[in-house]
Amino acid sequence: MTTILDTAPDDDELGLPAARRRSAALERQIHERPGRFRALTGDRPTGRLHLGHYFGTLHNRVRLQNLGVDMMVLIADYQVLTDRDVADRLAEHVEDLTLDYLAVGIDPDRATVFTHSAVPALNQLLLPFLSLVSVSELGRNPTVKDEIAHSRQSAVSGLMFTYPVHQAADILFCKAGLVPVGQDQLPHLEVARTVARRFNSRYGPVFPEPEALLSAAPLLLGTDGGKMSKSRGNAIALAATSDETARMIRGAKTDADRNITYDPAARPEVSSLVLLAALCLDRDPHEVAGEIGGRGAAGLKGVVTDAVNDRFAPIRARRAELALDRAHIRRVLRDGNEWANAIADDTLKEVREAMKAFY
Numbered sequence: 001m002t003t004i005l006d007t008a009p010d011d012d013e014l015g016l017p018a019a020r021r022r023s024a025a026l027e028r029q030i031h032e033r034p035g036r037f038r039a040l041t042g043d044r045p046t047g048r049l050h051l052g053h054y055f056g057t058l059h060n061r062v063r064l065q066n067l068g069v070d071m072m073v074l075i076a077d078y079q080v081l082t083d084r085d086v087a088d089r090l091a092e093h094v095e096d097l098t099l100d101y102l103a104v105g106i107d108p109d110r111a112t113v114f115t116h117s118a119v120p121a122l123n124q125l126l127l128p129f130l131s132l133v134s135v136s137e138l139g140r141n142p143t144v145k146d147e148i149a150h151s152r153q154s155a156v157s158g159l160m161f162t163y164p165v166h167q168a169a170d171i172l173f174c175k176a177g178l179v180p181v182g183q184d185q186l187p188h189l190e191v192a193r194t195v196a197r198r199f200n201s202r203y204g205p206v207f208p209e210p211e212a213l214l215s216a217a218p219l220l221l222g223t224d225g226g227k228m229s230k231s232r233g234n235a236i237a238l239a240a241t242s243d244e245t246a247r248m249i250r251g252a253k254t255d256a257d258r259n260i261t262y263d264p265a266a267r268p269e270v271s272s273l274v275l276l277a278a279l280c281l282d283r284d285p286h287e288v289a290g291e292i293g294g295r296g297a298a299g300l301k302g303v304v305t306d307a308v309n310d311r312f313a314p315i316r317a318r319r320a321e322l323a324l325d326r327a328h329i330r331r332v333l334r335d336g337n338e339w340a341n342a343i344a345d346d347t348l349k350e351v352r353e354a355m356k357a358f359y
Contacts, residue, residue, distance in 0.1 A: 019186055023214040026178065030213075034068035039213070040176035042074030045093035046084075049100040050235035051308070052228040055279050056217040060180055062105040071111035072174050072340070073101060075333075078116040078123070082160045083147065098329050100238050103319035108332045114340035115333060116170075121344035125169040126162070128351060132198040133165060133191065143187045168192035172207045173344045180213045203354040206347075218279060219264070221272040223252040239319055242309045249273070249305045258296040262289040270300065277304045280311035 030037055041061055043049065049058065065071045075097055080087040094115060101113055116123065138144060141164055148156050159166070164187070171179055171192045179189055189212050196207035221227070222234025229235060236248050253269045262285040264271040271285070274292075277300075278285035292299050322328065352358040 016183055016186070019183070019212050019214055022211055026211055026213050030064070030067060030069060030178075034064075035070070037178045038070040038072065038174060038176045039064055039178040039180060040072045040074065040171045040174060040210075041180050042072075042076055042170070043097060044076045044079050044082075045090065045097045046080055047093060047230035048096050048237040048239050050228065050230065050237050051276065051312075052220045052235060053100075054104060054238060055220065056182070057180065057215065058101075058104045058106075060215055061111075064180070065105075065107060065111050069178065071106075072176060073106060073111055073113045073336075074170055075113065075115045076170070079159075079163065079166065082157070082163050094333070095326065095329050096239075098332060099319055099322055102322050102329075102332070103238065103315050108336065112336045112339050113332055114336040118333075118337040119173070119340045119344050121341065121348040122169055122173040123166075124348055125173055125344075125351065126166055128199070128355065129165050129168055129172075129195050130162060132195050132202070137191075137194075138162065138164065141187050141191065143184065164188045164191035165195065168195040171210050172196055173347050174340070175208055175347065177208045177210055178213055179210050180215055182215055182217050186212060199351075199354075203351075206350050206354050218275055219272070220276055220279075221268060223248050225253040225269045225272075236308065238312065238315060241316075242313075245308050245312075246305045249301050249308070252301065252304075254297040254300070259294050260289050260292040260296070260300050262286045270297075273300055273304050277307040280304075280307035 039061075041057065043053070043057075061071060061073065075094055077087065077090055077094055080090065080093075098113060102108070106113065138161055144161065144163060147163065148160060167188050168191055171189075172195065179192075181189055189210060193209045196209045199207060222229060222232060223236070224232070224234045226232065226234060236245055240248070252273060254273070255267060255270055257267070257270075260270060260274065261267060262271050262274045264275075274285045274289045278288045281288065288303070292303055349358070
């Protein structure tokens with residue numbers, strides 16, 4: 001399977017502008033020949049997914065799947081430990097995450113849903129990959145710096161520090177050439193590209209250099225006006241009931257100006273609510289704000305509540321139905337893990353042969 005651009009970028013062509021150009025070229029190629037691409041994406045099972053996840057990544061995964069891209073969807077259970085001492089309620093969170101995936105439209109007949117811990121050969125790639133990057137390179141990674149700064153742990157673990165290399169193993173074990181990411185994840189992806197390039201140079205061609213498919217993910221704030229996060233209790237879960245949704249939106253932070261406008265720079269909290277309604281209604285946020293006009297925060301929150309509940313009612317109904325059959329969820333994971341193991345075993349065999357470590 002060919003998974004990289006027809007014309008590869010120069011090694012030194014880095015940065016956001018170059019990534020955007022490559023991403024635009026990728027989108028054209030995906031629409032022309034989607035079956036030639038394999039994509040890797042996923043989440044840590046630390047709680048139920050929320051509306052920010054849906055508009056930021058989940059609906060894009062379903063779009064790529066429906067276009068015909070080979071989707072590998074990772075539940076990164078080992079990576080829960082990057083910023084936690086223990087992985088609490090892990091089995092429950094893994095099943096809940098799988099339920100969220102299936103409810104939004106991830107189809108296990110067209111996408112592979114699998115877990116880190118069930119694919120030993122994937123994790124074994126971490127060892128040779130760590131030999132290809134230096135400590136100083138890892139220390140300079142801006143995403144690692146940010147994650148360390150916001151870590152819940154009293155001391156930074158080795159897993160946190162090597163997180164980008166573990167992500168490189170996630171991407172490269174299945175030779176994914178396409179990784180849907182936000183721009184904040186570009187430094188992690190650059191580590192995976194570096195690992196692939198250095199391995200191929202040192203041992204022979206095994207891995208494609210993965211490309212970023214940049215998402216134009218909308219910035220939705222949490223109901224408290226801060227970053228939307230599962231751990232902060234400021235996000236509306238996909239599985240929330242209509243009453244829970246209404247209660248959270250009623251408590252959302254706004255401002256004192258009764259005239260509702262869409263101005264993310266000057267009015268971030270109000271604009272985030274307007275944007276959420278607009279995304280649910282598939283409309284322009286300026287038009288939505290103009291229709292609400294002088295009805296104030298109460299009018300805005302009523303529109304947002306109706307829009308969210310109407311948009312997500314089918315997804316919530318489907319999730320509730322799927323939740324009645326936990327055996328089906330476990331079958332999805334078992335089948336996905338089986339296929340991911342077959343891929344990982346083949347890749348590890350190639351790696352060992354390239355390294356002349358096959359005895």
